[in-house]
Amino acid sequence: MSEILRVENLWKSFGKLTVLKGVNLTLNRGEVLVIVGPSGGGKSTFLRCINHLEKPDRGRIMFDGQEVDESKVNINQIRSKIGMVFQQFNLFPHLKVVENLTLAPIKVKGLEESEAMEKARRLLEKVGLIDKIDSYPSQLSGGQQQRVAIARALMMDPDLMLFDEPTSALDPELVGEVLDTMKSLARDGMTMIVVTHEMGFAKEVADRIAFMEDGNFVEEGPPKEFFKNPKNPRTREFLSRILNV
Amino acid sequence: MPYWLEVPIKSFPYLLKGAVTTLEVTSLSVLLGLLIGTFVGMGRLSRNPIFSRPATVYVEFIRGTPLLVQIYIIYFGLPSLGLNLPKFPAGIIALGINSGAYVAEIVRAGIQSISHGQYEAARSLGLTHWQAMRYIILPQAFRNILPALGNEFIALTKDSSLVSVIAITELLRAGQIVISRTFQSFSVYFAVALLYFVMTFTMSRMVRWVEKRLAIP
C-alpha cells in the first residue's frame, strides 16, 4: 500500500478562534476514511485545508509526494487531482449538466471537446443520469444534482476524493442514491475522505473511522472496533447520541 | 403646412443623422464603460489594496463630480498637459470613464450576489482565479445585473447629449443647429426629445428581450 496523503501538525485559526490544533493524518491509496464529530469541530476546515481552499497557518500537507503549498507548487494542478464534493452541491447553474462536467477538463487539462464529451457520457452513464445530460442543474432533484457533482469531480481523474457531508442537504428519500454512488466509487478503489453522519455508510464502506473534536482527531480505528469499543469517553458520548436518535 | 411643423419634418433626416451619432457615441462609451467597470468592479473586491484602493478612489471621484466637468477636463484640460484628443475620442473617453464608475458598482454587486461556493467549486476543480471569474462567476453575475446595466446604458444615452458642448454633432446639437437657423425651438426640441425616447424605449425593450433569452431555466 502506498501513501497518497500525509498531514503533519496542521494548524488553522480564524481570527482568535483556533479551529485546527496540530492535526496529523496519513492515508494510503484506495483507503476510505470517514470522519465524524460534533458540529464546529473543524471537519470542513480540515478538508478545505487539504486542497488549500483554506490556507493552513502551520504544518505540512504532502499529496502524492508533493507539498501542497501555493508558493511551492502549481496549486491548480494539485487541486485537479483532488476531487471535492460539497454539501450544497455547487453545480454551476448557468451551465448544462454536460458543460458542468466538461468545463474543467477542457480548460485545466486541455482535453479536446470530443474527448471530454465522451468521458462525460461515460461518467453520467455510471451515475445513472445520462438522460439528464442536456438538463440544467435546477431541473434536477437534489440527489441527482449531487450525483452530477460527483461525476464532475471524477472528470478530472482525481487520486483522492473529499466529501463534505454530501447528503446533509438532501431530503431523506434522496440520500440512498447518493450513498450508493459513493459506495460504488469506493468499490472501484477510489481513495476517499468522507465527512458524514451516515453511520450505516461508515460501517459498510469505511476502512477507518476517525473522530474529530475541538480541532483534532481524538480517536480512530476500523469501523468494527470504533463502534463496538470506543476508547475515548468523548467518542462514546458522541456515538450514543447519534446512534440513538 | 404651418412653419413650426414644416421645420422638424424637413430637417428630420438631419436630426436622424444626429441620432445615429448619438448611438455611435453611446455604444462605444458603453463598451468602454463595460470594460472599465468589469475590471474596476473586480478590483474593488480584491483583497489586495493595490487593486482595491485605486478602484475605490476612481469610483468615488467619478461619481462625486459632474459629468460635464469631466468632459471639460478631458477635452479642454488635457491639451494644457500636452495631450490633444480630437472631440470624438474625447467625448467617448469621458463618457466611458464616467459610465465605468457606475458599471463598476453594478458589477461589484453582481459578483457579490453569486454564492462563494460557486467560486470554491471552480477552484477545487483546478480552474485559476481568472478562469473561475471568466467561466463561472461573471456569466452568472452579468445575468443578474442585466436590468441594472440596461438602466445604466439608457442613462448614458441621455447623458451623451452633454458632449454637444464639445461640438460633437449628436442629436441635441443637431437640433440646436436647426433651431439657430429656423428659430422653431419648441417643435424642434420636441422632435429631439421624441427621438431620444424612441432610442431609450427600444433599448429597454431589447434589454428585456436579452434578459429572457439568457434566463437560466
Ligand SMILES: Nc1ncnc2c1ncn2[C@@H]1O[C@H](COP(=O)(O)OP(=O)(O)OP(=O)(O)O)[C@@H](O)[C@H]1O
Ligand atoms: N471562514 C471562516 N471564518 C471564520 N470562522 C470560520 C470559518 N470557517 C469555519 N469557521 C469556524 O470554525 C469552526 C469549525 O468549523 P468547521 O466548519 O470546520 O466545523 P465542522 O466540523 O465542519 O462543523 P459542521 O459539522 O457544523 O459542518 C466553527 O466554529 C466555524 O464557525
Ligand SMILES: [Mg+2]
Ligand atoms: Mg462542516
